[in-house]
Amino acid sequence: APALQALLKAGVADSFNAVTIDGDTSTSDTLLMFATGAAAAQGAPKITKASDVRLKAFVKALQGVLNNLAEQVARDGEGARKLVEVVVEGATTKASARKIAMSIANSPLVKTAIAGEDANWGRVVMAVGKAGEPANRDKLSISFNGIRVAKSGARDPSYDETEVSNAMKNDKVQIKVALGLGKGRDRVLTCDLTKEYVAINGDYRS
Structure with missing residues (x-):
């Protein structure tokens, strides 16, 4: 889903891409978000553009989730206490x-x-x-x-x-x-x- 990919790319800029534990990265570092199509199956209209005004609340909620998860990554750094x-x-x-x-x-x-x-x-x-x-x-x-x-x-x-x-x-x-x-x-x-x-x-x- 191109729209979802665009939203995720924008969302990680100031969340996951703004986290560092020791400056190194892992070959296993991965972030995935899926569009299951469940809403469409229930008659929801298809959204094809990340700029769609109907996504305003979703974008805000998504950024909140990404920020929260990114903070958890930093808190869970190896041996971290602060x-x-x-x-x-x-x-x-x-x-x-x-x-x-x-x-x-x-x-x-x-x-x-x-x-x-x-x-x-x-x-x-x-x-x-x-x-x-x-x-x-x-x-x-x-x-x-x-x-x-x-x-x-x-x-x-x-x-x-x-x-x-x-x-x-x-x-x-x-x-x-x-x-x-x-x-x-x-x-x-x-x-x-x-x-x-x-x-x-x-x-x-x-």
């Missing part, structure tokens, strides 16, 4: 924001800091820089779970170690990076990198 949401805003484009967010989400140093409940914003700055996208250190602001730890490329004057440390104990951690360059925004999901991840993959035998 869900991590990386939000990048103020980038030059959405594509640039996605690349920077993925750089942060795939950084072993950032992920181990999250596992250790350390709001190590220096590692986030490193990951922003290595993405190779437009960024200006002096405009950079970084927050963990809504608490700003860095402003204009330096430690935030209101930084409170106790407040931040308590926030990092949550089982969901949001890292928000504001670049201050444009209107590009994106988000990706990942998880922390724990000793259990090393044990699972180190003990694995094919």
Whole structure:
């Protein structure tokens, strides 16, 4: 069903394709959605275009399901204890924001800091820089779970170690990076990198 394929392709862009566990992929990674024709058998009119206005509620529901399943994938990462949401805003484009967010989400140093409940914003700055996208250190602001730890490329004057440390104990951690360059925004999901991840993959035998 071309219409269903088009809807799925659009839906995975900000759900499954915005999830990373360790930057690697599997030959078994698969997402399937089926059109069974059951509704047509009951007299429902055939829909052939993804732009059909009758699909509005379906598209909204589909995106909700895809988002929920994608989050479950991130939460179920090998050895994961924390869900991590990386939000990048103020980038030059959405594509640039996605690349920077993925750089942060795939950084072993950032992920181990999250596992250790350390709001190590220096590692986030490193990951922003290595993405190779437009960024200006002096405009950079970084927050963990809504608490700003860095402003204009330096430690935030209101930084409170106790407040931040308590926030990092949550089982969901949001890292928000504001670049201050444009209107590009994106988000990706990942998880922390724990000793259990090393044990699972180190003990694995094919």
